[in-house]
Amino acid sequence: MGTHVIKMPDIGEGIAEVELSQWHVKVGDLVVEDQVLADVMTDKAMVDIPSPVHGKVIALGGQPGEVMAVGSVLISIEVEGAGNLKESDKPAPVAAKEPVAPKVETVVENKPAPAAAPRPAAVCQGPMVAREADERPLASPAVRKHALDLGIQLRLVRGSGPAGRVLHEDLDAYLAQGQSNASAPASAAYAQRNDEEQIQVIGMRRKIAQRMQDATQRAAHFSYVEEIDVTAIEELRAHLNEKHGVSRGKLTLLPFLVRALVVALRDCPQMNARYDDEAQVITRLGAVHVGVATQSDVGLMVPVVRHAEARSLWDNAAEISRLANAARNGKASRDELSGSTITLTSLGALGGIVSTPVLNLPEVAIVGVNKIVERPMVVKGQVVIRKMMNLSSSFDHRVVDGMDAALFIQAIRGLLEQPATLFVE
Structure with a gap:
């Protein structure tokens, strides 16, 4: 028998250290080749560390939440044969320690998600x-x-x-x-509870917390809310899906919103910008790299649709779908999770009436989409039922004036209410 040592790999892009987010194994476990051993967290992405060998786990090199240097010993596995252990590779004993974490309360967070069917309520548990x-x-x-x-x-x-x-x-x-178990006595639902749960804020959750705190402390947020009549564009979307859905794929509202951003930014280029507050420099970009906030099982991620200005409606739709799936499955790369110039955030059917999205620094604008509802509206003196939706958008007041923000959102409103103008050059 021998020992195979797995070291913290070089994730790339000059990263010298990463955070050990989660172990999927413990000492004594038997593992097989390609089985995921641990998750590690870089500045942008969660990365799986698979096992290159079959064997038995004999030592773990760190605790969840610990920042480890690239090249440090991650895990040791007992294997058939000589293994790869050298004297210099032998890990120092890791003292067992209890994770320290503050007690957390259940809160409703600003967690945008792609427009999709809402997740069903939890089923009865087996x-x-x-x-x-x-x-x-x-x-x-x-x-x-x-x-x-x-x-x-x-x-x-x-x-x-x-x-x-x-x-x-x-x-x-x-x-x-x-x-x-569905026929269990209903009285159990009223039983008194005194249990508590402590959740260690590590990995993606820690990165999200740091970024949200940083954004709210550094940027001067202000929000602007406008209602939009989306009846016409929803009719267009339904028509296009009926005619081309099978051959080109179904369209959600998101690619139309991306198209509206691209067109509106032609007259409002100051929104498609990044602000370096240390150097006091605003960089306006011609390329429109739209971040689409996506909820995954490890937290909020923002994959980026690059060069949305050069993509067709269906091309944007396909890219949004591909990136969302990659983010939700933990397969999005660092490049796919960085480099956005403006962000689109949507809670889908759970979008509520108004939200106050937090900027994705160093960007200066984020456009938030609320849910579509049918409401009676007065149109040409007649009360009619229309499909209405609010845009709740936030801006960095250090570099964006209120009037400019209003003009930008009104431009988007005009494009969505008269959808033919989205495609008029």
Whole structure:
């Protein structure tokens, strides 16, 4: 028997250290080749660290939340044969320690998500599996997406695949077992509870917290809200989907909004900019790289549709869909999560009436989309039912004046209410 040492890999782009976000294994576990051992967090992206060998875990090189240098020992695995351990590779013993974290309260956060069907309420739970609260079970991206859509906490599902991997059949079995519990006495719902849960703020959650705090402390936020009649563009969207949906793919409202941003920015270029507040320099960009805020199971991510100004409606739609799937499955690269010039954020059907989005620094504008509702409106002296939607957008008042922000949003409004103008050159 020998020992195979896995060191913290060089993620690239000059990164010297990364944060160990989560272990998927513990000492004593048997692992197989390509099994994910840990998640590490760079400035922008979560990266899976797979096992290159079969073997047994004999030592872990760090604790979740710890910042580790590239090249430091991450994990040691006992393997058949000589292994790769050198004397200099032997890890120093890691003292066991309890994670320290503040108690957190359940809050409603500003977590934009792509326009899509809302996640269903959590289903009745079947028999639970004894896993730690931060333990991430093995599962393919498709299974994780399926569990998310069903409202199932994947860590509670017993996996029947290799190394305990959760399969689609396991989700079905969990649902079936949960339904048998539906007849339990209702009085259990009123039982007194005194349990508490402490959640360590690490990984993506820590990065989000830092970025949101940084943005609100540095930028002078102000918001501007305008209602838009989207009846005509929704009719156009339905017509295009009926005519071209099979051959070109279905369109959501998001690619129309991206197109409206591109056209409106031609007359309002100061919104497509980055502000370096240390150098006191505003950089206006010709390229429109639209960040599309996306909710994933590890937190808020902002994949970037590059050169939206050069893409067709369907090209933007396909790219939004591709990037959203990559972000939700944890497969988005650093390049795909950086470089935006303006951000679009939408809570979809959960969008509410008004929101106050936080800027994605160093950008100076973020356009927030609220839900579409049918309301009676007065049109040419007649009360008619129209589809209405609010845009709740925020700007950096250090570089964007209120009048300019209003003109920008009014330009978007005009384009969406008269959708033919989106395509008139």
